[in-house]
Amino acid sequence: MSTSTARLMDGTALARRTVEETAARAAEITRRTGTTPCLATVLVGADPASVTYVKMKQNRCAKAGIRSQHVELPASTTTEELVAAITALSEDPEVHGILLQHPVGPHIDERAAFEAIAPEKDVDGVTMASFAAMGFGLPGFVSCTPGGIMRLLDAYDVELSGKRAVVVGRSAILGKPAGLLLLGRDATVTYCHSRTTDLSAAVREADILVAAVGKPHFIKGEDIKPGAVVIDAGYNPGNVGDVDFASAAERASLITPVPGGVGPMTIAVLLAQTVEGAERQLGL
Numbered sequence: 639m640s641t642s643t644a645r646l647m648d649g650t651a652l653a654r655r656t657v658e659e660t661a662a663r664a665a666e667i668t669r670r671t672g673t674t675p676c677l678a679t680v681l682v683g684a685d686p687a688s689v690t691y692v693k694m695k696q697n698r699c700a701k702a703g704i705r706s707q708h709v710e711l712p713a714s715t716t717t718e719e720l721v722a723a724i725t726a727l728s729e730d731p732e733v734h735g736i737l738l739q740h741p742v743g744p745h746i747d748e749r750a751a752f753e754a755i756a757p758e759k760d761v762d763g764v765t766m767a768s769f770a771a772m773g774f775g776l777p778g779f780v781s782c783t784p785g786g787i788m789r790l791l792d793a794y795d796v797e798l799s800g801k802r803a804v805v806v807g808r809s810a811i812l813g814k815p816a817g818l819l820l821l822g823r824d825a826t827v828t829y830c831h832s833r834t835t836d837l838s839a840a841v842r843e844a845d846i847l848v849a850a851v852g853k854p855h856f857i858k859g860e861d862i863k864p865g866a867v868v869i870d871a872g873y874n875p876g877n878v879g880d881v882d883f884a885s886a887a888e889r890a891s892l893i894t895p896v897p898g899g900v901g902p903m904t905i906a907v908l909l910a911q912t913v914e915g916a917e918r919q920l921g922l
């Protein structure tokens with residue numbers, strides 16, 4: 639028998655509202671300038687999950703009245719070739735935003751590739767410039783998944799100031815920037831990772847838990863502080879999250895489902911930032 643008390647944080651519904659606003663802004667840009675906002679997606683190799691995610695991003699662009707341009711490169715692409723392809727997009731005035739799908743394969747210097755994205759087109763929030771802006775609390779493009787998480791927390795009126803936020807995972811475009819954004823809102827942030835000793839003890843302190851490790855159902859309900867807000871940013875194969883939803887929902891006050899939580903918001907932020915980039919580049 640379930641004693642579930644948690645309310646769902648509905649990322650699908652919030653994303654729909656966010657994308658509607660974005661679509662209206664995109665239409666206005668097209669009407670005023672004759673130029674339609676354009677996102678370039680760059681995919682290296684043919685990993686099935688990456689192919690699916692990139693297709694989802696393109697479909698969502700189409701629905702929002704954003705053009706998308708797709709660059710597909712073979713898995714054998716070198717760092718130099720990838721940097722050249724991204725540099726060309728950075729210099730193309732028709733392109734307003736660039737997304738390089740992560741991961742790119744171990745033989746490529748992913749950081750060098752990300753840094754070839756012009757800062758004003760970094761609508762995915764993956765460059766050093768964007769990371770620094772997040773860290774300093776300056777305006778700029780945020781990493782899409784952390785940005786989506788913050789929008790969800792705000793939409794559900796989650797108080798952040800003075801709260802204990804625990805981020806499990808420290809990847810460059812998810813865990814680490816998620817912690818920075820929470821810190822920027824005056825949460826007390828703890829990062830946990832593969833070398834953390836006594837992870838359970840850390841997780842039990844969390845008023846707000848962000849799970850971003852990439853291990854299916856890694857976080858169990860027994861470690862959730864009663865009343866905590868649980869954000870599952872995991873995207874494991876088969877749409878499985880990092881949190882054991884059934885047991886976590888018995889203790890959390892608010893929880894994101896997978897699918898239908900953080901994922902749709904990630905794409906909503908990508909589209910919103912693409913339109914924002916287009917507005918700025920077109921002088922609106």
Ligand SMILES: Nc1nc(=O)c2c([nH]1)NC[C@@H]1CN(c3ccc(C(=O)N[C@@H](CCC(=O)O)C(=O)O)cc3)C=[N+]21
Nearest residue numbers: 691738739740741762782873877897898899901902904
């Ligand atoms: N440079 C870069 N930026 C990213 O933002 C990025 C990336 N690389 N690499 C891969 C991850 C993964 N990711 C997801 C986006 C949407 C869903 C999503 O919308 N999922 C749906 C389910 C999927 C479905 O409906 O089939 C959901 O959670 O409801 C999931 C995962 C973005 N990523």
